Amino acid sequence: MPTPRPKAPAVPLDLGCHLSIAKGLPATFDSARKVDATCVQVFTRNPRGSSQREVDDAEIATAKTRRAAAGVRTLVAHIPYTVNLASPRAHAWDFARQVLHADLRAADRMGAQFVVVHPGTHVGDGLDAGLLRIVDAVGHALEGYDGAALLLLEGMAGGGSCIGGTPEELARILDGLHGDPRVGVCLDSCHLFAAGWDLRTPAGVDACLAAFDAAVGLDRVRCLHLNDSLKPLGSHLDRHARIGKGELGEAGIRSVVTHPFLSRLPMCLETPVDDWPDFAEEIRAVRELARVE
Numbered sequence: 001m002p003t004p005r006p007k008a009p010a011v012p013l014d015l016g017c018h019l020s021i022a023k024g025l026p027a028t029f030d031s032a033r034k035v036d037a038t039c040v041q042v043f044t045r046n047p048r049g050s051s052q053r054e055v056d057d058a059e060i061a062t063a064k065t066r067r068a069a070a071g072v073r074t075l076v077a078h079i080p081y082t083v084n085l086a087s088p089r090a091h092a093w094d095f096a097r098q099v100l101h102a103d104l105r106a107a108d109r110m111g112a113q114f115v116v117v118h119p120g121t122h123v124g125d126g127l128d129a130g131l132l133r134i135v136d137a138v139g140h141a142l143e144g145y146d147g148a149a150l151l152l153l154e155g156m157a158g159g160g161s162c163i164g165g166t167p168e169e170l171a172r173i174l175d176g177l178h179g180d181p182r183v184g185v186c187l188d189s190c191h192l193f194a195a196g197w198d199l200r201t202p203a204g205v206d207a208c209l210a211a212f213d214a215a216v217g218l219d220r221v222r223c224l225h226l227n228d229s230l231k232p233l234g235s236h237l238d239r240h241a242r243i244g245k246g247e248l249g250e251a252g253i254r255s256v257v258t259h260p261f262l263s264r265l266p267m268c269l270e271t272p273v274d275d276w277p278d279f280a281e282e283i284r285a286v287r288e289l290a291r292v293e
């Protein structure tokens with residue numbers, strides 16, 4: 001018997017993509033409008049380098065106006081991938097700690113609702129030691145922080161010394177922070193699939209979310225990175241593919257974006273488009289898949 005089509009989401013998708021902030025935050029919102037994105041993700045600083053771009057009050061005020069004009073509901077700030085909160089190297093770990101502390105505040109000032117960070121890699125030093133360093137770094141970032149932006153730990157593809165590839169590992173970090181309400185979780189459809197969750201059917205999505213609910217609580221899950229996966233189920237390889245062009249395929253993306261819980265989360269595409277205007281096509285494709293006859 002074929003699986004019945006899920007009901008259409010009650011609210012329109014809050015869907016968008018990762019965009020460059022190189023020309024300033026106001027220009028980012030202009031780009032968002034051009035690709036019809038209501039959700040925008042930006043890096044808090046150059047993903048390769050380490051320098052933080054100073055954003056002054058005037059730029060923030062202009063950005064607010066442009067954001068409203070563009071109809072952007074959700075702004076997500078992503079900490080650069082090079083920041084490793086679990087690093088066993090003292091210098092790298094100190095740097096990661098400082099970046100998280102500074103960028104959480106900077107992103108909050110910019111009006112971001114969420115600040116996403118990868119838990120990190122322990123680089124052979126062991127899971128327990130890595131988890132302790134993550135908890136310490138996040139705890140440091142939250143010291144005296146009373147902003148509105150929530151810090152979200154991203155669920156990863158796992159494998160190797162990568163931390164955060166299972167709901168239980170994310171739960172251990174949250175437990176280490178005594179369930180601090182300023183911390184939540186961001187999921188990624190590609191990472192989940194690579195971690196072994198078969199999202200290609202509604203039942204598979206349900207099973208995955210049941211595990212996250214049991215370990216961290218679904219109320220903690222606040223944002224979704226929507227990506228297809230270039231690599232197969234359980235490969236633990238984090239390689240994004242364009243929507244419908246990867247191993248998740250159209251069926252997988254459809255079961256994710258029509259899921260009653262996931263369809264209500266802000267969604268950011270991080271798919272490998274040639275250039276940002278191509279996100280318009282990706283967003284259109286997702287909206288098409290989300291439509292239920």
Ligand SMILES: [Zn+2]
Pocket residue numbers: 078116118154
């Ligand atoms: Zn990420």
Ligand SMILES: [Zn+2]
Pocket residue numbers: 188190191238239240
């Ligand atoms: Zn990824």
